[in-house]
Amino acid sequence: MQQTKRLEEFKKSVTNKFNIYNSLFLSLPYKNVENVGILIPLLLDQCEKGLKAGKDPQEILEVFFSNFVDIQDERERLDFMFRIVQYVERQVVLYDSVEDSAFPKLQEYSSSLTIPDYFELVNRTKNWDKVSKKLSTFSARIVLTAHPTQFYTPAVLDIIAELRSLIDEDRIHDIDVTLQQLGLTSLINAKKPTPLDEAKNIIYILRNTYYDAVGELYQYVKSNIRDEKFENYNLMKLGFWPGGDRDGNPFVTADITKQVADELRLTLMKCYYNELKNLRKKLTFKSMQEDINALSTKLYHAMFDPTAPISYEEIIGHLSDVRQQLVEYYHELYLDELDQFIDKVHIFKTHFATLDIRQDHSKHTLVVESVLKKNGIIKESLDELKEKELVKMLLEKDFKLNPKDFDDDIVKDTIVNIQNLKAIQEKNGEDGCNRYIISNSEDIFSVLFVFGLFRWCGWNEKDITFDIVPLFETMKGMDASEEVMQTLFDIPKYRQHLERRRDIHTIMLGFSDGTKDGGYLKANWSILKTKETLSKVCKKNGIAAIFFDGRGGPPARGGGKTHRFYAAQTKDVANHEIQLTIQGQTITSTYGTKEQFMHNSEQLLTAGLSNNLFGKELTISASQRKLIEELSELSFDKYDALKQHDKFIPYLENRSTLKYYTKANIGSRPGKRGSAKQLTLADLRAISFVGSWSQLKQNVPGYFGLGSAIQKLKEEGRLNEVKKLYKEVPFFKALMLNSMMSLAKTNFDLTSYMKEDPEFGDFWKILYEEYQLSKKMLLQISGLKILMEDEAVSRESVKIREKIVLPLLVIQQNALYHITQNSEYKELYEKIVTRSLYGNINASRNSA
Numbered sequence: 001m002q003q004t005k006r007l008e009e010f011k012k013s014v015t016n017k018f019n020i021y022n023s024l025f026l027s028l029p030y031k032n033v034e035n036v037g038i039l040i041p042l043l044l045d046q047c048e049k050g051l052k053a054g055k056d057p058q059e060i061l062e063v064f065f066s067n068f069v070d071i072q073d074e075r076e077r078l079d080f081m082f083r084i085v086q087y088v089e090r091q092v093v094l095y096d097s098v099e100d101s102a103f104p105k106l107q108e109y110s111s112s113l114t115i116p117d118y119f120e121l122v123n124r125t126k127n128w129d130k131v132s133k134k135l136s137t138f139s140a141r142i143v144l145t146a147h148p149t150q151f152y153t154p155a156v157l158d159i160i161a162e163l164r165s166l167i168d169e170d171r172i173h174d175i176d177v178t179l180q181q182l183g184l185t186s187l188i189n190a191k192k193p194t195p196l197d198e199a200k201n202i203i204y205i206l207r208n209t210y211y212d213a214v215g216e217l218y219q220y221v222k223s224n225i226r227d228e229k230f231e232n233y234n235l236m237k238l239g240f241w242p243g244g245d246r247d248g249n250p251f252v253t254a255d256i257t258k259q260v261a262d263e264l265r266l267t268l269m270k271c272y273y274n275e276l277k278n279l280r281k282k283l284t285f286k287s288m289q290e291d292i293n294a295l296s297t298k299l300y301h302a303m304f305d306p307t308a309p310i311s312y313e314e315i316i317g318h319l320s321d322v323r324q325q326l327v328e329y330y331h332e333l334y335l336d337e338l339d340q341f342i343d344k345v346h347i348f349k350t351h352f353a354t355l356d357i358r359q360d361h362s363k364h365t366l367v368v369e370s371v372l373k374k375n376g377i378i379k380e381s382l383d384e385l386k387e388k389e390l391v392k393m394l395l396e397k398d399f400k401l402n403p404k405d406f407d408d409d410i411v412k413d414t415i416v417n418i419q420n421l422k423a424i425q426e427k428n429g430e431d432g433c434n435r436y437i438i439s440n441s442e443d444i445f446s447v448l449f450v451f452g453l454f455r456w457c458g459w460n461e462k463d464i465t466f467d468i469v470p471l472f473e474t475m476k477g478m479d480a481s482e483e484v485m486q487t488l489f490d491i492p493k494y495r496q497h498l499e500r501r502r503d504i505h506t507i508m509l510g511f512s513d514g515t516k517d518g519g520y521l522k523a524n525w526s527i528l529k530t531k532e533t534l535s536k537v538c539k540k541n542g543i544a545a546i547f548f549d550g551r552g553g554p555p556a557r558g559g560g561k562t563h564r565f566y567a568a569q570t571k572d573v574a575n576h577e578i579q580l581t582i583q584g585q586t587i588t589s590t591y592g593t594k595e596q597f598m599h600n601s602e603q604l605l606t607a608g609l610s611n612n613l614f615g616k617e618l619t620i621s622a623s624q625r626k627l628i629e630e631l632s633e634l635s636f637d638k639y640d641a642l643k644q645h646d647k648f649i650p651y652l653e654n655r656s657t658l659k660y661y662t663k664a665n666i667g668s669r670p671g672k673r674g675s676a677k678q679l680t681l682a683d684l685r686a687i688s689f690v691g692s693w694s695q696l697k698q699n700v701p702g703y704f705g706l707g708s709a710i711q712k713l714k715e716e717g718r719l720n721e722v723k724k725l726y727k728e729v730p731f732f733k734a735l736m737l738n739s740m741m742s743l744a745k746t747n748f749d750l751t752s753y754m755k756e757d758p759e760f761g762d763f764w765k766i767l768y769e770e771y772q773l774s775k776k777m778l779l780q781i782s783g784l785k786i787l788m789e790d791e792a793v794s795r796e797s798v799k800i801r802e803k804i805v806l807p808l809l810v811i812q813q814n815a816l817y818h819i820t821q822n823s824e825y826k827e828l829y830e831k832i833v834t835r836s837l838y839g840n841i842n843a844s845r846n847s848a
């Protein structure tokens with residue numbers, strides 16, 4: 001019933017409104033676009049019918065250009081296709097705005113567990129003491145990253161925000177004018193953004209959305225928790241990777257990191273200054289003016305001058321004095337507003353979001369090797385030292401490093417950056433930057449190299465105010481992680497470091513590369529098992545484990561429901577805090593408005609808390625584990641065979657948009673690690689990898705191998721075992737539902753022409769057959785008749801989005817074909833492919 005009402009509301013507030021406002025595009029008064037809007041429905045119709053009939057994109061476009069627009073000249077056709085791409089991009093922006101505007105209404109019919117629902121549940125079970133205790137320490141950390149699938153400029157984000165508010169009020173004339181503005185505003189970057197540009201784009205969202213949203217969420221919990229002393233200012237924490245994430249990005253330098261830290265602090269001071277300015281209109285009482293004026297002046301200087309920061313203690317000091325005056329002499333007038341401001345200062349302090357540093361283990365190996373060579377300890381390689389000798393060097397040997405003594409840029413910059421981190425903490429506070437993450441961690445040295453480098457770069461080991469976070473990214477890394485962590489805990493100096501870090505250890509697992517490496521089910525199952533194992537190891541050693549997930553990995557590959565993943569964690573996984581990265585277009589699509597941010601943050605909190613407080617604890621029995629293990633190995637064998645196929649990398653290079661990701665101005669980071677000419681899977685960035693499958697509408701990372709694995713058990717007469725597993729194990733069900741969303745976004749008709757390709761036809765057939773099998777098997781084990789049957793609104797949204805971009809995708813595939821034919825317009829066809837990435841990425845919203 002609830003789902004039916006929600007779908008009715010969706011059709012009324014989203015589908016109908018989009019159709020009405022989309023018609024305004026038909027009359028945009030611009031040169032060369034007057035016919036485009038009228039012709040797009042005809043092109044869509046031709047694309048849908050043509051693909052179903054098995055026609056290739058060239059045939060579809062040939063019929064369209066010959067029969068509907070009568071353009072025979074290839075150059076003119078290209079111009080027209082560019083205009084269609086531009087038009088579709090703007091349709092996507094409009095649809096996003098309409099859907100975002102409808103979000104609050106749709107939530108009225110949602111079955112998701114919100115904070116108010118959660119408190120109602122607590123009220124019924126009279127568990128207030130328990131929930132109060134848990135909420136006083138529990139937290140969720142959303143870490144914003146600059147992965148290259150979010151590229152709207154602040155100007156476009158402003159237009160989207162304006163459209164949302166106009167749509168809320170159905171102001172047709174103003175919507176028309178704003179759509180005209182959108183039509184004339186470039187949606188893409190004129191040049192590749194720098195890491196600082198990326199950081200500023202996301203800081204814009206911090207300032208305009210998250211500053212108020214986090215504050216309001218905290219106020220709601222505080223006022224409903226029935227605990228007058230509640231002050232868990234870490235309830236919802238923000239993390240930040242742009243400017244600190246140098247893994248595979250040579251453009252992130254020590255200087256960039258420093259500038260981004262400054263930008264975060266300066267922007268926060270602007271938020272504080274504006275809030276104080278509004279508050280002082282109410283706090284007009286004489287005795288507090290000195291404090292208000294002093295604070296206002298300091299904040300004013302601090303928001304423009306990076307060399308004149310104000311400390312968290314200073315801000316709180318002034319506000320506490322004002323509060324005392326208000327209570328003692330002015331009848332607590334406007335006390336609530338003042339307290340809300342004070343709470344925000346406690347939450348954001350002087351950092352706004354915690355800037356994480358991330359680098360690949362291989363770069364630290366290079367730095368350590370260079371240092372030991374420079375000091376005559378080794379001649380060429382670290383292999384000259386025994387493990388114990390190297391450990392002793394890192395923990396006990398004192399070097400004083402000067403970046404000028406080294407020639408290699410990475411070595412120099414790593415040393416400068418670690419030395420600079422002290423200054424960042426002095427200005428932004430320790431919370432401003434206190435985590436160092438190591439990609440591709442596979443042994444103890446991933447952590448010890450960083451610990452040693454801090455010592456050698458001038459940090460007294462007792463003053464290393466940084467958590468060193470291993471990222472066990474690959475299957476090999478996850479397999480080694482238990483031994484690695486236990487060995488680290490057994491090292492007295494490292495154990496002492498952990499005592500100074502409150503006996504807490506953050507660990508990342510799988511991230512995005514886990515799925516690329518191990519396939520969908522094996523990667524996710526390995527991550528859960530590894531979490532359970534590491535939880536046990538940490539507990540045995542008196543350490544609280546915190547797991548930090550990449551959203552592109554386990555929680556939501558294929559764009560699934562993140563909270564569903566967390567609600568399905570077993571009781572054996574440490575549950576002190578939820579941490580995950582939010583990347584690409586997910587930043588604006590899932591957390592882009594205040595309402596969305598608060599709703600999805602609530603989902604994270606309630607998913608994490610529910611595991612502890614309600615119902616039976618989630619467990620997976622030995623027989624269920626054995627079955628998941630069997631399925632994961634079978635699916636991995638199928639996926640691994642695909643990876644080993646001699647056409648796997650060539651197919652991505654020559655039949656997908658892979659190489660065009662690096663040509664598009666949508667991210668500062670190169671598309672692959674390393675500089676070798678020969679592309680390897682290990683060098684390939686997960687975002688480009690997943691994104692390329694998404695553009696092909698084949699979505700291989702979200703399901704490949706699942707169908708074969710389930711089919712094998714079916715042949716053995718064991719299908720009912722898998723059905724039972726789906727029904728009884730929330731973790732397995734969550735993965736299958738996420739995979740079904742991946743399958744729902746798949747459209748092999750788009751590339752069916754490839755089955756005749758002399759080089760790649762057989763490879764395409766392997767992908768298609770596994771897609772069909774996976775869809776068939778998942779429907780059988782779930783008992784659903786269609787994909788996403790129980791998620792009608794999400795299914796409808798996916799359907800509309802896929803419809804909007806279908807003409808764009810047909811144009812993209814046509815261009816990819818012409819590139820292989822060495823057309824005289826090859827350069828223009830390449831530009832079309834690059835340009836068409838944008839609309840499809842945004843329409844998918846959560847493709848990566």
